[in-house]
Amino acid sequence: MKTLLARLALILALVAPAALPLVLAAPALAVQPDEMLKNPKLEARAEEISKGLRCLVCRNENIDDSDAALAHDLRVLVRKRLVAGDTNSQVVNYIVARYGEYVLxxxxxxxxxxxxxxxxxxxxxxxxxxxxxxxxxxxxxxxxGPALSPEEQRRLAEIMRE
Incomplete structure (x- = not known):
């Protein structure tokens, strides 16, 4: 029993340092608690919209995964438009009109x-x-073209030897 526990402890000691960077590198949601809406349905809609919007600073990250100030502004804008009563497509169209299609x-x-x-x-x-x-x-x-004559082949061999 002790050897089994010792082996497990050794495996854990070897695997944990290797796995730690992978865990830390996982994307953390950048949405701050003060940005979140109190209405869970509106917040769910905001998160759904945010999944399709690109952070213009980070490029291939959606705005919920980005810590950039512009991503924060976009998250707040999405939520303001939802509170104002816009549909999901109206919110996306509004942001595309302001930032261009690259934001999608x-x-x-x-x-x-x-x-x-x-x-x-x-x-x-x-x-x-x-x-x-x-x-x-x-x-x-x-x-x-035609093959080389015997004389041309001899001359070529001489040239190649030189």
Whole structure:
């Protein structure tokens, strides 16, 4: 029994220091208690909206996970708009109107964004088409010309030895 406990203690002693950085690196919610709404339904809506809004400072973090001052301002703005009676889509549209579509973590696929969404697959297809065209063209090309005569082969061998 003592050896089993000793082994478990040793394993824990070895694993804990390695696991500690992983635990500390996990994203902590940056929403402060004073930002939260008293109405649980409105707060749930605010959190749902915040999941789709990008922190403009941190880039690929949503505003609830960011400690940046601008993310704080956006969280407060979302909650103010909800308290004012806006729907979720009205809140998102209001923020997009003020900060641009870049604030959305998942941009829409309409208008100019459609070009961006289609560009990567389009370029891939274009590259494949060019590769196929080049490959077929090379197959149709004749050989590089007649083989070297024996005299030319001898002379080439001499040049290569020098």
């Amino acid at each position: 973590l998942k941009p829409n696929t309409r208008g100019a964004n459609l070009i961006l969404w289609a560009a990567a697959p389009g370029m891939l297809l274009l590259g494949l088409a060019i590769a196929l065209y080049t490959q077929r063209r090379r197959r149709r090309m004749p050989d590089s």
